[in-house]
């Protein structure tokens with residue numbers, strides 16, 4: 001009779017230790033975590049605000065610790081909603097860091113090279129003057145930081161570049177073709193990088209390095225919308241890859 005009782009009370013003691021330790025950890029997490037992420041991750045997926053936070057989850061920004069406050073401002077150390085939101089403005093407010101016109105410079109604090117190229121484009125001047133035209137989130141999404149696929153890119157450009165408005169109506173199809181080429185070239189480069197492991201200082205190491213640098217330049221040039229220059233860089237990339245080991249695998 002006394003043995004089972006003893007076991008039951010031991011079980012109760014053990015499980016309360018377990019429960020205490022779980023609560024202890026949760027408390028610790030609240031203290032050291034980011035209040036924006038903590039609170040927003042509990043908001044329902046069905047609300048607009050909740051949906052936005054869920055977009056951020058799994059993004060490269062989440063993995064790199066680029067939390068909500070880095071783009072929206074506010075105080076990530078405050079657990080209280082009002083205190084945390086001090087300085088957080090809706091994207092429709094012209095003073096907001098995520099207002100349409102302010103987005104490039106908000107992203108540009110960390111992505112200076114892309115931002116600089118973008119400021120050299122006609123579209124940037126247009127964005128400054130009228131608040132219209134593509135900006136960073138048009139192609140990357142505000143939090144997911146993916147890149148639009150070629151069909152979607154064409155759909156973005158066709159809003160202004162079409163027969164009816166008459167401003168360079170060929171651009172959507174050209175942008176689509178160039179993005180396809182960029183993707184294929186990137187895949188080819190990554191495949192070759194896996195196959196070849198050239199020793200330092202050899203010609204192959206040089207060609208691989210050249211190819212990587214052409215790819216980098218092509219990506220950057222996107223941000224100036226200079227489609228012809230992108231194609232030139234991709235041609236350079238192709239010829240560097242062809243020189244790899246000199247075996248002319250591709251025609």
Ligand code: HEC
Nearest residue numbers: 035036039049068069072073074075076079080081084090
């Ligand atoms: C304790 C919970 C809580 C905390 C902490 C919190 N938020 Fe919120 N946030 C909410 C809720 C709830 C809403 C939606 C209701 C509303 O509009 O106030 C919201 C709305 C927002 C919006 C939309 C604002 C708008 O006007 O459209 C943004 C942006 C935002 N939060 C960013 C942040 C950032 C950045 C932080 C951290 C610095 C943060 N939040 C901290 C609960 C929180």
Ligand code: HEC
Nearest residue numbers: 040049052053056061066067068071090091098137142143
């Ligand atoms: C890399 C920058 C970046 C990060 C990180 C980021 N956001 Fe955003 N967020 C934006 C931009 C830009 C917009 C507005 C553009 C748009 O409409 O897509 C936006 C829009 C929103 C909106 C819609 C309300 C509004 O004002 O338009 C909410 C809510 C929001 N973000 C919450 C969050 C929360 C919560 C986090 C963290 C879990 C977060 N964001 C992380 C850039 C960011």
Ligand code: HEC
Nearest residue numbers: 060064066070071106107109110111136137140142145146
């Ligand atoms: C606080 C700094 C910070 C801000 C602000 C920021 N990012 Fe990032 N972003 C990063 C980091 C760190 C990475 C990880 C890759 C890297 O090191 O470049 C990244 C990655 C990316 C990538 C993917 C690059 C890849 O290699 O796959 C894109 C696209 C991107 N960000 C776009 C944006 C856009 C658009 C905005 C503005 C809405 C923005 N970022 C704002 C820091 C930031």
Ligand code: HEC
Nearest residue numbers: 104107108111114115118134135136138139147219222223
């Ligand atoms: C017209 C569409 C478009 C716009 C607008 C745009 N980007 Fe990009 N971005 C791209 C494409 C395409 C790539 C290359 C993606 C790939 O590697 O497949 C890219 C790549 C990037 C990368 C990753 C670079 C790397 O080395 O992998 C970052 C970071 C980035 N963009 C930031 C920005 C920022 C910041 C802005 C605004 C100033 C912006 N982008 C505006 C299309 C765009």
Ligand code: HEC
Nearest residue numbers: 122132133134153156157159160161167171175225226227
């Ligand atoms: C909101 C409208 C708008 C959108 C969306 C738009 N553009 Fe434009 N774009 C313009 C206008 C206006 C011009 C200038 C026409 C002129 O010079 O008369 C222009 C000019 C250009 C030029 C020539 C610029 C130069 O340096 O001479 C290119 C290339 C271009 N756009 C590419 C694109 C691409 C690619 C997209 C899609 C990612 C796009 N545009 C989306 C409005 C837009």
